[in-house]
Amino acid sequence: MVKITGLLLIVLLTLDASENFEGTCLKCHNAQKIPNSLIYKRYLLKYSSKEKIKAIMVDYLKNPTMQKSIMPPPFITKFGLKKKVVLSDAMLEKYVAEFVKKYDVGKKLIIEKY
Amino acid sequence: MLKSEKKSLFRFLIIYMITTMALFTLATTIFYIFEKHWLLDVQKDALKLNAESLVVKIRQLHLDDSDKLIYPIEDSYKSALFDIDKNYIFGDFRPKNIDFKIPFEIKDGVLYHIKPVSPYYLGTAYLVLKKPINQAPFERLLWTISLFLLFAFFVFSILGFFLGKLFTAPMRQSFEKMNRFIQDTTHELNTPISTILTNIELLETLYECDGKQERKRIEIASKTLSRLYDDLTYINLNHKHHRDIKPINISTLLDERILYFDSMIEAKKITLTKQIDKDITITIDENDALRLIDNLLSNAIKYNRQKGLLKVILDAKFLSIEDSGIGMDKKELEVIFRRYQRSNQSEGGFGIGMDIVNQIISFYKFKIDIESKKKKGTKVSIRW
Numbered sequence: 001m002v003k004i005t006g007l008l009l010i011v012l013l014t015l016d017a018s019e020n021f022e023g024t025c026l027k028c029h030n031a032q033k034i035p036n037s038l039i040y041k042r043y044l045l046k047y048s049s050k051e052k053i054k055a056i057m058v059d060y061l062k063n064p065t066m067q068k069s070i071m072p073p074p075f076i077t078k079f080g081l082k083k084k085v086v087l088s089d090a091m092l093e094k095y096v097a098e099f100v101k102k103y104d105v106g107k108k109l110i111i112e113k114y
Numbered sequence: 115m116l117k118s119e120k121k122s123l124f125r126f127l128i129i130y131m132i133t134t135m136a137l138f139t140l141a142t143t144i145f146y147i148f149e150k151h152w153l154l155d156v157q158k159d160a161l162k163l164n165a166e167s168l169v170v171k172i173r174q175l176h177l178d179d180s181d182k183l184i185y186p187i188e189d190s191y192k193s194a195l196f197d198i199d200k201n202y203i204f205g206d207f208r209p210k211n212i213d214f215k216i217p218f219e220i221k222d223g224v225l226y227h228i229k230p231v232s233p234y235y236l237g238t239a240y241l242v243l244k245k246p247i248n249q250a251p252f253e254r255l256l257w258t259i260s261l262f263l264l265f266a267f268f269v270f271s272i273l274g275f276f277l278g279k280l281f282t283a284p285m286r287q288s289f290e291k292m293n294r295f296i297q298d299t300t301h302e303l304n305t306p307i308s309t310i311l312t313n314i315e316l317l318e319t320l321y322e323c324d325g326k327q328e329r330k331r332i333e334i335a336s337k338t339l340s341r342l343y344d345d346l347t348y349i350n351l352n353h354k355h356h357r358d359i360k361p362i363n364i365s366t367l368l369d370e371r372i373l374y375f376d377s378m379i380e381a382k383k384i385t386l387t388k389q390i391d392k393d394i395t396i397t398i399d400e401n402d403a404l405r406l407i408d409n410l411l412s413n414a415i416k417y418n419r420q421k422g423l424l425k426v427i428l429d430a431k432f433l434s435i436e437d438s439g440i441g442m443d444k445k446e447l448e449v450i451f452r453r454y455q456r457s458n459q460s461e462g463g464f465g466i467g468m469d470i471v472n473q474i475i476s477f478y479k480f481k482i483d484i485e486s487k488k489k490k491g492t493k494v495s496i497r498w
Contacts (some may be wrong), residue, residue, distance in 0.1 A: 013126070035286050037179065041176060044176075044234060044235075044236060045176070045233045045235065045239040046199070046232055046233065046234070046236075047234070047236035048197045048198035048199075048237045048239045049197040049198045049201060049239075050197070050201075050237075051199060051200040052198065052199070057490065061214075105176075105236050105237065105238070106125060106184070106204055106237070108180075108181060108183045108205050109175070109183045109184075109203075109204045109236075110182050110183065110184060110185065111185050111187060111206055112184045112185075112187075
């Protein structure tokens with residue numbers, strides 16, 4: 001009975017209001033003034049490839065731990081660990097892909113013509 | 115300088131130059147290979163430094179929060195960024211078929227440098243730089259080495275020449291001694307031979323005495339000695355004597371010389387056939403003509419068999435002397451003009467006759483044709 005209630009709650013939460021990346025992820029990030037660009041750069045600095053970053057992010061979001069976090073331990077100590085994301089794998093992968101695309105540094109690079 | 119000395123010096127120089135230059139070229143090639151590698155290393159180091167400075171710039175870009183990040187480009191090289199999965203990130207060129215395992219690669223005269231980057235600024239795990247190889251230092255090196263080799267060739271040629279002269283000096287001295295000895299001997303021979311021949315003629319003219327055959331033998335022996343004297347004098351003076359080249363009546367001269375050899379022809383009971391056209395004139399030094407005829411006639415008699423045949427033909431274009439003697443095979447014909455070469459060791463002589471003939475025909479650019487069959491005879495034809 002508890003399990004069914006829990007599942008219903010998840011479904012309700014998922015269906016709730018904004019069922020997109022902006023509404024699901026960025027809304028809270030922006031409200032909490034989380035520096036998305038900097039976080040992505042930390043991922044880049046450590047994992048280099050987009051595919052690797054996506055896999056690491058999905059894994060972390062599904063089961064966040066201090067060891068898996070890209071942020072340093074003092075940061076976690078101060079702000080606490082992120083709560084487990086309750087999203088389907090497909091949705092999670094989609095949102096992570098959008099996150100990576102949005103904050104991709106490669107598209108910021110330009111060659112200045114003389 | 116003597117002909118043989120020149121030949122020896124030339125051969126020595128050839129061997130000396132080939133060995134010296136081969137060793138020198140080998141050493142220079144090794145030097146060139148090392149130097150080329152060093153020059154390439156210099157360019158590799160320069161590209162390495164470029165990569166280092168580019169990493170610093172990429173690090174700065176990584177820390178930059180601007181909306182536009184200006185990629186650092188340089189005129190001297192081109193660069194590209196790759197992530198850990200070897201995916202292209204950005205750059206001012208897009209390399210293809212790069213082997214990320216080796217730090218340097220050369221393709222079509224372009225030097226590629228692959229620098230692993232860590233931490234991965236902007237996600238960059240590999241930095242690929244390319245720069246066309248500067249050929250100027252290599253060309254300069256090649257030019258310097260070529261000049262050096264040329265200079266070495268020049269120096270070694272001079273050195274080889276002097277060394278050769280030094281080595282052939284004892285040989286030259288021996289030749290000079292031998293020539294002087296022959297000169298002295300021939301000079302001393304002349305007077306007694308002339309005396310014997312003159313007195314034999316006087317004996318024949320003035321006195322009717324016994325021992326005609328013995329007198330004939332003395333005459334033949336003296337004439338042989340006289341001809342030998344003439345040949346030796348000719349060889350010794352060959353390079354020094356002045357030739358008086360003028361038209362001479364070769365028919366008369368040939369008749370005179372046949373008469374001169376008459377006693378020898380008679381002694382061997384040779385049947386002589388003459389087809390000599392009258393008043394044939396050729397332009398030649400008389401002494402050269404004399405030596406040419408004498409040597410050909412002498413050989414035809416000397417190497418003829420007893421009761422053999424001797425055929426002498428002269429017309430406006432050629433002189434031919436044919437005998438029915440021992441003849442020669444192909445091998446003997448090949449070396450016939452060599453000095454001191456004798457067809458038959460049992461016959462007398464120094465083997466200088468055909469050498470003299472060869473010298474004369476070469477000087478006047480005559481053509482000589484020798485047909486010979488072993489045990490059948492020889493026919494020598496000279497065309498002018």
